[in-house]
Amino acid sequence: MKNISLKKELITALLFTVFSMVVLGIVYPFFMNAVSGLLFHSQAHGSFIAGENGRIVGSTLIAQRFVNPAYFQPRPSTAGDDGYNASSSGGSNLGPTSEKLRKRVAAEIERLRKENPDAPFPIPVELVTASASGLDPHLTIPGALWQVPRIAKARRVTQDRVKDVVCVNEENRTLFVLGEPRVNVLLLNIALDRQFGKAR
């Protein structure tokens, strides 16, 4: 009797393992693929966006590298060896007593100071700290406004006109309290190109 129930128990466990793997591991995700591809095709495939000439220039959710002074720059990235590697996400994981972190930030301040001679001090802290994913697509409003003098100069337009672009693109808190006010760097730069012509 004891042996029979043990054997039955093992068979049930085995059947349960196989059956649940098929239902929860194959049927469910492929069903989700089909439904979400039908209802939210763009989001399900990465929220990619086209630039001026219709060419896909990136995902609105994923930060990309900008070095041209005429573009807004996203936060420093530790994704991959050189940063902004969207198939190698991650943060620096440097702790609050890490000499390495301080040196990195000091170097970043030095670079920003050189590239932004007309920008005010102090620098918003997000511009020198790496995000958690390394792919943070956003800046805070102060973080974007801080870069305006450089961009205005490079594009030979007034600072107020660049500031307007920032204000128009501002995203507010959801339901008044969730998250932080922010601007999306890629959308901002596409808007700059549209308004003032492609950066050279």
Add this chain to the structure above:
Amino acid sequence: MNVYGWAQIFLYFLVILALTRPMGNYLYRVFEGERKPFPGIFGAAEYFVYRALMVDKNKEQTWKEYAFSLFIFSFFGILALYALQRLQFFLPFNPQTLEGVTPELAFNTAVSFVTNTNWQAYPGESTMGYLVQMAGLAWQNFLSAGAGIAVAFALARGLTRKANQAKTATIGNFWVDITRCTIYVLLPLSLLGALFLVSQGVIQNINPYREIVTLEGTRQSVAMGPVASQEIIKELGTNGGGFFNANSSHPFENPTPLTNFIEMVLIFLIPAGLTYTYGRMSGNRRQGWVLFCAMAILFMTGTAACYQAESHPNPILAGLPLDHSQGNMEGKEVRFGTSGSALFTVITTAASCGAVNSMHDSYTPMGGLVPLVNIMLGEVVFGGTGAGLYGMLIYAILAVFIAGLMVGRTPEYLGKKIEIREMQYAMAYILIFPVIVLITAAWSAAAPYGAGSVSNGGPHGLSQILYAASSAGGNNGSAFAGLNANTPWWNIMLGIAMLAGRFLMIVPVLAIGGSMAAKKDIPPGPGTFPTDGFLFVILLTGAVIIIGALTFFPALSIGPIVEHFMAQAGRRF
């Protein structure tokens, strides 16, 4: 700190408070009710599963049979997950042609996902192909959560059933519990929730990684995958294993402040609801609310402390020409800010979730102390799906025992005597956890093959080790992620810690359930300590804090606490 940050935190708490009762009622109907919800769909599916898998739904199990079913099922799960990872190269849906996972890492990951820990010693996007993510990792996200809930119901039945009923000394049927949990709760909520996540920007496809040319003309390779279907159960089942290395901080896993909020709600939804379910099972809803209150006190305290610490500047950046009004932004995302990050961190470690939306390793010393303490308290602050409730019930038994010692009477809980055997099991439960954590941490800190993985100097290095050991032993899965855990030592040692932290602790829980189920009901007398009032909330909260503090304070004092003072003094490593 600002008013928006606090408003977000209080809004979150109110939402959880409001959802506790409806969720608790739903869970009660599913597991204990005579009339189950949606019999036409769910009931039919349930009936089909029992027929196909040869389950007799009316057969009740003793605690030993229940444990055996759970263990054999988990064992098969580990085997299957191990095999999937090792054979990945030969399997379909692997467009990046990722190689088979190394044996130690495959062992660690298999154990990790079956024990509901979801510790990850690997970066998801460059290690696991889509089939392993879907049919391996997401699959176990469902089942490990279901197993935890099943055990919680088994214990609750033992405590609340009256012995003169016919079902003496049995505590339910494991197969029935896990089937119902999946069909009535986890799968339907996942289907709806995943669709919502996709609408917000979480990806869901099996395309190869997309190569693009950016606006400035550089190349970027963007990782893809069936993320939403896994993301939703990762939160709902308090699993926490990220599809990507950056986990819930990755914009494809958590794209907006709204998804962040919903993900946080999902983590506490079932654990909070279970307290109410438990109250109903005991026939006195206040018994459930008492547990809820004790959890809420600990939760709000931790959240306030963490948010306060993180909205201050990172001490390592003192004296640099920076505007710190955003708080400590190293390892945090702009869209969440310090409030949305600190709140998520407290929730994910209070529950045994372990998903992260910011890098705990880069938190200020006091900010990083909060998640560590949450894990060390045994994750009973709402806790993992099921695991939180059964952990808190063990503490309740302990609190009743302490109260009994004070007045010199045999302690009772819910009209049943607590005797030597139950106390032995309860003490085993309480002691196994620190034994696992402290031995793992001490050994790793002392040995070069353990300490060599540390990436930060000074006391923070010890914190990394301590966090890893606690996270594995407590089945949390979050990390001070600078630690290089993908070495043979860490993979194997933490694998063993996760196994022990799950299964060795489930044994005494089920044993208490079994032995209480067999006990006769005794009417409350004048000396009975009431367990449904505010006094018991205080006693229970105190028991959790005192036991946790006594056990771990020495270790914490040479980790984050000393680091706090060194950071204030400007020491760098």
